[in-house]
Amino acid sequence: MNSLAENLVKLYGETIGKALLLKIRSFIGVRENRTVHRKLNERDLFFITYADTFQEPETVPLKSLANFLSSRMKGLITGVHILPFFPYSSDRGYSVIDFYKVKAELGNWEDIGEISRDYTLMADLVLNHVSTQHLWFKKFLEGDPKYSDFFVWYTKDNLPPSDLLIKVARPRATPLLTRFNTSKGERYVWTTYSVESSTDQVDLNYHNPEVLFEVIKIMVFLLGRGVSVIRLDAIPYIWKKLGTDCYLRPEVHTIVKILKAVLKMVKPDAYLVAQASVPFEKNTAFFGKNGDEADLVYNFPLAPLILYSFFKEDPSALIKWAKELVFPKDNVGFLNTLGTHDGLGLNGARGSFDEIKIAELVDHLKGRGVLVAEKSKEGKKVPYELDTTWWSVLDDGDRESKFLSSIALMLSFKGVPLFYYGLLFGLENDIALYKKTGVKRDVNRGNVNLKKLFEDPKRRLIFDSVKKLIERRKTISAFSPSANQSILEVHPKVFAFERGSDGEKVACFYNFSNGEVVFQCRGKEMKIEPYGFLWTVNFD
Template identity: 35%
Template sequence: MGQPLLLERVERHLEEIYGEYADRGTLARRLLDLMRLEPDIAPAAHGVNHWSQRDALVITYGDSLLRAGEKPLHTLKRFLDDYTEGLLSGVHILPFYPWSSDDGFAVLDYSSVNEALGEWRDINAIASDYDLMADLVINHCSGRSLWFQNFLRDEEPGRGYFFTASPADDLSAVVRPRTSPLLRAVDTALGEQHVWCTFGHDQVDLDFRNPEVLCQFTSILRHYLDNGVRVIRLDAIAFLWKELGSTCLNLPQTHEVVRLLRTLVEHARADALLITETNIPNRENLSYFGNANEAHCVYNFSLPPLLVNTLVTGDCSHLKNWMMSMPPAQGGTCYFNFIASHDGIGLRPAEGLLSEEELQALIHTMQVFGGHVSYRALEDGRDKPYEINIALFDALR
């Protein structure tokens, strides 16, 4: 018996996400319409590698390079053309949309380019010559966005888009990357509600239990592909689905959403790639490969802390042991090796690989070199180091 056609595959994903959702067939057809895909398309080729060790990307903010009288995205394109020929295959431009905080990761409008940076034709120009990676900031959006303002007014689009809970709920098991209060009290047309903020109070978590939210992001995904984005970075994806009483991290529905997005993406553009940003312990991170049916690529988050530890201690044993223990990537998937990012050096991916004493020694050394440490709150109320915020140049003094 042959593989199921696209409509049936999407319906199966939705059943795993939403259970016995009455309008599963209607929702599946709507998602395909938003992606402009026919329901009877045969399965996409499986196990095809669209990336190799020859590929190299640079990560940059849209305004890292400035030139008087020129929009930053135009300046970036000029720099890539003039100085990186033969060196880079692609570029990851960090959120280039209108935003309110967190250097772009509190998105106001997913469909627009920040006017201070340029416009869509600048993005198109870069994408025409380089593999372009862009962020799908899918877990949360700005507290000043139209969606959230409409949520407060109980209007569309935005009604029911955001996850709420009660201060009386037992939230002790929730795993978070921050120390700020999880819930934010807001006055709405329906009375006071408490919205969920995994990262910060200007970054309000979306509620994917509402299929309208899934539809919105499917439309956004199609828009990015139409504008030349080849690599979709699923920002903070591990926190996507929430269930009270759980860790709200890496839940089965989150993995199924990734599988659904992969199914849609690989039918919309055969060489497009999903990459999951999951700054979590190594074994959990690798789970986002699924059975070669989730992310095409996962960030190799354990590499930066182990590499820096090796260089500052002169001992490569932990790095070597980790490399030897890593399973080979299955066909059609790959590890995305990186040595630094805009977030600095994550420490959770080193858990279980470096001892607590070694982690503390690394943190102390980085602080001596001028680094700062961000923390996350533990279940018992203690704060634990989460990331070392330092440039690689300073870390290797």
């Protein structure tokens, strides 16, 4: 029995599992494509953007994005993650109404295809939920028996006791069950997520094999539309079992294994990315064994640890974490980032540095006006996310030096760099948009006018500086994701490491203090300006 069959049987039992296997094989048919991954190297870099981030007069947003990529990013990046471009009802795309359509205001599938011809295209498969406006949920509300078990629901008479509901781990503090009126009466539907206090995202029920089959069909469709990287969104919460925390259940990994097996059958050179804002050890578990789960996972601790090191002018916590970090094998790896459309996650840093340090950092940033999102944990609210751009979260003193040094660190640390669009320009928090929508994350999600952006001397200067860093990285083979990394201990204020295997090596030094540091390394005197950095190739 192959791995796909084994995992389907493991999830649903022999009879249902084997029947679903036949259904999947019948759907995808015989595939002759036997291409395999191109090994990622130092030239690879992903760019994250919304379809409508870059605005031009009388131009469809996806065409504006294509124009920006060809005129400004050609040769700099190899991959583009276009955040959900489907019709949606909220959450800037993550409350999906129809996975088979491009939102008309953004463009069409031909526009998506044009971008995919020049770049490795990443797209989201939102696993946990759909919009209340999705056809499946509309049919559920209408009482269609086919969709009765597509969602997790209860009647008023059989609501679970509160002591069971309070155990459920969630990234939101809103009520877990939301009341809806259906043709068959009131139904209380499981809603893990919300946008601030508004709930229009209803959880899918993976206990129903038809739900998994429909999700597989969506993934296969996306792969056929030019997508080469499938990002599994919000995976920790997809399997519900009352009496547990419904968080990272073993069945979650089984489902990821199933999706990976199907992906490889359909498009062997495609990649699977797991998005799980969870403590780092649990996050890396999504690599699975021998690459049977995700190819890439997010290195979430890196950004908060850099931020804390700047705050304390002390990289010791960062050094300790980096020393203990176990890197995966060559066929899988980390995505290094300084924030995404979801801001700066704190949950992924838990376990990498202690709660006292996290609380200290959060208190400091709250004092500076940084927005902090909270989640529900055993009935209590705990901080899980900083809603801010990277530029705005850095303290005022020597901000530009800190900004460029931290980007250099992200580019040089073992893994594949992932640039959210605001990082290219040092965009500031969009407070006006936040005040308009009331959604904290929107401070980091504003659209930009391309012409005005490049007419702004400050943003243009930052873009040119970041561009030079990227161009330099691409010339240093020791920055390949497969190249080794070892920590160097040189000075209490300096985070240092060496990259490279056989052949070229590069030593990287980052000063986290507001003063110049002078130190000896391998018999050479080194000097770094406040919050500065050095990349030294073949340093012996």
